[in-house]
Amino acid sequence: MSEFVRVALDAMGGDNAPHETVQGALDALNGSPALRIILVGQEDALRRQLKKCGYTEDVPVKESEDGSDWDENARLIIVKASELIEMAEPPVAAIMSKRDSSIVRAMQLVRQGKADAYVSAGSTGATLVGGQTIIGRVKGVERAPLAPFIPTEKGTSILIDCGANVDARSSALVQFAKMGSIYYKNAMHKEKPTVAIVNIGAEEEKGNALVKETFPLLRDCPGINFIGSAEARDIPAGVADVLVCEAFTGNVILKMYEGVGRAALHMLKKGLTKNLITKIGALLVKNSVKENLKVFDMSEYGGAPMLGLKGLVVKTHGSATAKEIKNSILQCATFQELAIGKQIEESLAGGSN
DSSP: OOSSEEEEEETTOSTTTTHHHHHHHHHHHHHOTTEEEEEEEOHHHHHHHHHHTTOOSOOOEEOTTOOSOOOTTOSEEEEEOOBOOOTTSOHHHHHHHOTTBHHHHHHHHHHTTSOSEEEESSOHHHHHHHIIIIIOBOTTOSOOOBOOEEEETTEEEEEEOSSSOSSOOHHHHHHHHHHHHHHHHHHHTOSSOEEEEEOSSSSTTOSOHHHHHHHHHHHTOTTSEEEEEEOGGGTTTTOOSEEEOOHHHHHHHHHHHHHHHHHHHHHHHHHHTSSHHHHHHHHHHHHHHHHHHHTTOGGGGOOEEETTBSSEEEEOOTTOOHHHHHHHHHHHHHHHHTTHHHHHHHHHTTSOO
């Protein structure tokens, strides 16, 4: 394994690109000497943004088809990509027709071994399709799920799947539990992370057909620490380390989490600035409140890795700021250093693709 972690960043993807993506990349470089970042996108736009960010060092430029060796001493490289996949475009058609898009070119770098990981705040659909078709699943993996960390009272939990596989079989959910356990164990240094299936009640007989079919498979699976069902209201309390569900349920939970967090923060600010007395009180508790609210800031946790692929794919929010881009890139470094992808591959090897 290279002593460097090479991250291909879709620098044109997201609502705030390229200014937030470029700034996030530069912040990540400052945060880890092991990083090498490849900015993939339109050269002129990226150079203008680098200048605005105060970056004065020379940045090598490579054509996307250039197969020559790259200088690993260069911490920042630009790879040209002339096209952009918009959020509303049909993912499959976009991946097939826009071969010179920043998403496709960045993923090709991972497939070719020129990058260890891919990060994007761009089209979720295109990222999911590209991850499956360009990078590909490791042998034995049925489906590649998105697995973000979410904040809880006890720290964090992994929500798997939160958007990649709306229709999944029970066997895939068992694999999600295995992959999530490996990820949590390494990232959070917990030997036997607890696993629960998201359900509408604690009883085994509760739930839809998929949950009822999956429950006994998880219960009898020797590779995971299954504790039963998790109701949605118990998730913020940290009922389990790994929360297993299909993507429709997971995405609803994730979006609700984000919405309630924003609403609660808005209401808190409104209450603390209501009158002179509350404003004085706010000044007294400002630092304590700020520190506690930081735990529930989703941007602190980076993006959602797509587990089970031949290379690491991390999807961040479309509205990601430089902070989330930075943390997503640093997340790739941690993932690579802990060899989480290799452990997942070894754990699930032997099945059919």
